[in-house]
Amino acid sequence: MALFKSQNIFRQYSIQNNLTQSKHDKILDIIRRYRKISRIILNDILEEYQKTGYINKGISYKSLRHYKVILEILPKAVYIQMALTQVIESLLSRESNIQNTLHDFISKQNISETDKHQLLTCNGKSRLKPGGVSRLYRRVYKHVTKRWKLPDCQHMTMRVDNRGAIVNTPVHANQRGKIFAWMKFRLLNHGEYLEIPLLSNEYFMSKEGSLANSVLLGEKDGRLFIRVMKDRTEHYQQKQLLKRSGTLALDFGLRVMFTDHLGGLHGRNWMKDIQEYDRRIQARAKALQEQGLVRLRDDKLYVRLVDKFRLMVKNSVNRVMNRLILKNPERIIVEKLDFRSPELSRRMNRLVQNCGRKLIEDKLKEFELIGIKVVRVNPAYTSQTCSECGFVSRNNRKGERFACLQCGKKLHADVNGARNILLKGLRYLTGKYKYLTAEPCSVVLTSYSAFALTSNAREPMVITPGDLSDYRPVGLPTGRDKSNDFKSFGK
Numbered sequence: 001m002a003l004f005k006s007q008n009i010f011r012q013y014s015i016q017n018n019l020t021q022s023k024h025d026k027i028l029d030i031i032r033r034y035r036k037i038s039r040i041i042l043n044d045i046l047e048e049y050q051k052t053g054y055i056n057k058g059i060s061y062k063s064l065r066h067y068k069v070i071l072e073i074l075p076k077a078v079y080i081q082m083a084l085t086q087v088i089e090s091l092l093s094r095e096s097n098i099q100n101t102l103h104d105f106i107s108k109q110n111i112s113e114t115d116k117h118q119l120l121t122c123n124g125k126s127r128l129k130p131g132g133v134s135r136l137y138r139r140v141y142k143h144v145t146k147r148w149k150l151p152d153c154q155h156m157t158m159r160v161d162n163r164g165a166i167v168n169t170p171v172h173a174n175q176r177g178k179i180f181a182w183m184k185f186r187l188l189n190h191g192e193y194l195e196i197p198l199l200s201n202e203y204f205m206s207k208e209g210s211l212a213n214s215v216l217l218g219e220k221d222g223r224l225f226i227r228v229m230k231d232r233t234e235h236y237q238q239k240q241l242l243k244r245s246g247t248l249a250l251d252f253g254l255r256v257m258f259t260d261h262l263g264g265l266h267g268r269n270w271m272k273d274i275q276e277y278d279r280r281i282q283a284r285a286k287a288l289q290e291q292g293l294v295r296l297r298d299d300k301l302y303v304r305l306v307d308k309f310r311l312m313v314k315n316s317v318n319r320v321m322n323r324l325i326l327k328n329p330e331r332i333i334v335e336k337l338d339f340r341s342p343e344l345s346r347r348m349n350r351l352v353q354n355c356g357r358k359l360i361e362d363k364l365k366e367f368e369l370i371g372i373k374v375v376r377v378n379p380a381y382t383s384q385t386c387s388e389c390g391f392v393s394r395n396n397r398k399g400e401r402f403a404c405l406q407c408g409k410k411l412h413a414d415v416n417g418a419r420n421i422l423l424k425g426l427r428y429l430t431g432k433y434k435y436l437t438a439e440p441c442s443v444v445l446t447s448y449s450a451f452a453l454t455s456n457a458r459e460p461m462v463i464t465p466g467d468l469s470d471y472r473p474v475g476l477p478t479g480r481d482k483s484n485d486f487k488s489f490g491k
Contacts, residue, residue, distance in 0.1 A: 010212060010229045013204040017196055017226060024224055026187065026194065031158050031219050033074040038083045038153040040066050040073075045087065046150075055091055056307060059084070076188050078163045086159055090151035102144045155218075157227075160185075162213035167198070167228060180205065183215060183226070198228065208232055233369060248329035249422030251382070251414045252360075254341045254352070255400070257320050259414035260327075261422045267320040271343075277309040278348040285347065310355050317359045325367070332372055333425030334364070335379035335417075377424040379417070387419035 019027075044064045049055055061067060061077070061084045070080060106119050115133075122137040166184045183196040209230035216227035249261040254274065257267025284302050296302050324332075341349065364374050385392045386404035396404055402413040 010214070011207065011209065011232060012216065012227045012229055013201065013207070015201055015204065015226050015228050016199045017224070018199065019196060019224070023194055023196070027185065027196075027217065027224055028219055028222075030074075030079070030188065031217055031224075034079055034083055034158045035153055035156050037070045037074050037080060038087055038151075038156055040064075040070055041084055041087050042091075042151060042153055045091065049091075052304065054304075054308065054311075055088060055095065057088055057092070057311075058307065059088075074188075076186075078186070079160075082159060082161065082164065086156070087151060087153070094148050094150070097148050098141075098144055101147060102141060105140065105144055157216050157218040160215045160217060165215045165217075166213060167211050167215065181211065181228075183228075196226070198226065204228075204230075246327075246329050247331050247333060247422065247426065248324065248327055249333040249418045249425060250324075250335075251379075251418035251421055252335055253414055254344075256414055257316065258324065259412070259418050260324075261415070261418040263412070263415050265412075265414070266323065267316060270316045273312055273316070274309075274344065274348065274352065277305065277312065278344050281305050281309065281347065281351075282345055306351065309351065313352070313355050314359055317356065317363060321360070321363045329372060331375060331425075331429070332364070332367060333375045333377060333421055335382065335421055336376055375425045375429065377421055377428070379421065382417045382420040382424070383413060385416075385420050387416050387423070 041061075041064060044066055045055065045059070047065065048059075061070070061080045064070065064084075074080060074083075103120065106116055109116070118133050119137050119140065122133055164186045167181055168184065178199055179197045180200045181198045183198055185194045185196055186192075187194055207230055209232035212229040212231040214229045216229075218225050218227075251259045253259070255268075255271045256265050257270055259265055281302070284299070284305060285296055288296060288299055288302065341352075344352070368374055381392055383397055383402075384394050386396060386402075386407060386409055388409040389404060389407040391404055391406035393405055396402055397413050397416075400413050401410070402416040403410045
């Protein structure tokens with residue numbers, strides 16, 4: 001699930017050209033070669049998919065079965081990589097549609113909830129079901145798959161980025177103003193380019209945005225068609241900014257992925273999945289080391305486990321952070337990320353650190369693209385500081401419980417940390433504290449409940465009730481089920 005629809009950011013427009021017949025035929029020849037190798041790439045990936053059960057997004061075109069044949073048809077590594085990326089994205093989109101349709105189909109059936117649960121969880125060799133259920137699942141899956149066809153490589157549009165085509169706006173008017181831009185297209189020979197004039201289009205020129213270095217080339221009825229894109233990021237940012245208000249503070253953890261200052265726990269169970277992959281990866285690494293194999297990346301099973309783990313982390317991060325956007329915050333305050341956990345092995349800590357940090361940072365950059373301000377604060381002492389009175393002690397926290405030794409405040413430890421992160425971020429934004437340091441919250445901040453009374457902003461800033469005061473001072477955080485929360489706090 002994408003953060004925002006690409007058509008809102010990038011709009012496609014068909015542009016006419018006045019190419020000569022020879023230049024026209026050269027481009028059509030490359031497009032036909034591109035479609036031919038796309039069919040070969042598709043067959044190779046599907047063959048590997050039948051063996052492994054998953055689509056390897058990080059596959060190199062040199063590892064394809066018919067790589068030499070592809071190189072003979074289209075001897076240009078740039079275009080081969082573009083075709084490979086386009087085919088994989090099409091297959092992943094198809095697989096996602098199949099899974100969504102499968103879920104909807106099973107959910108609407110007039111069967112018991114137990115049978116629905118068994119059918120919905122009947123994918124993967126690790127989740128074996130009784131024979132009848134497995135056979136029924138295969139029948140349902142085959143029925144659903146017929147609705148979603150494989151990518152049509154025969155009529156595929158060639159998607160070219162700035163490595164293959166560059167669109168430049170001319171400095172001076174050309175041909176009495178008929179040409180508004182030139183596209184520089186890379187040919188098959190090294191260092192050989194083709195200049196393509198793009199004719200003026202009033203509809204295209206009237207739309208907001210700037211030219212993006214991404215071009216779509218295709219063939220229809222023996223004629224070349226060109227589609228260019230306009231980047232409408234700035235316009236979309238301003239549009240989305242008007243819809244957003246309030247502040248959301250997030251505390252990151254491996255047991256609970258994100259905890260907001262209002263008491264919401266997002267991504268509770270992903271630690272179990274991480275520990276399961278940790279067990280399997282460690283077992284495989286130990287077996288290989290006992291056999292005397294030093295380079296783990298040479299083992300296909302080990303590489304497959306690592307790829308599946310990275311895919312799981314990516315899906316979990318995207319799912320949780322996309323749901324956070326539904327709160328429509330104007331700004332997000334987060335701590336500087338730390339993915340280490342004593343419950344995991346050194347190898348797994350390293351994998352989570354390398355993979356998870358980049359995924360979350362990329363997601364935060366997407367938030368900034370749609371107009372959300374992201375503030376990063378130092379998380380030091382946030383887990384030890386009481387958000388009510390500001391008392392700092394490492395004995396305040398015991399596991400997931402937080403009980404202040406001074407004022408007696410009891411709440412979830414991650415919720416308390418998120419509120420302290422909120423205090424640090426808002427004090428910085430309102431000019432009460434100039435720098436984001438690692439000092440205790442009691443030194444630089446007021447308490448969570450008293451902050452609204454002491455926040456004199458250096459510049460105009462709207463703080464909604466949900467930012468600071470919309471929580472239950474005594475009892476449970478907002479939006480939580482009382483039966484499942486903090487049962488041992490009163491003991």
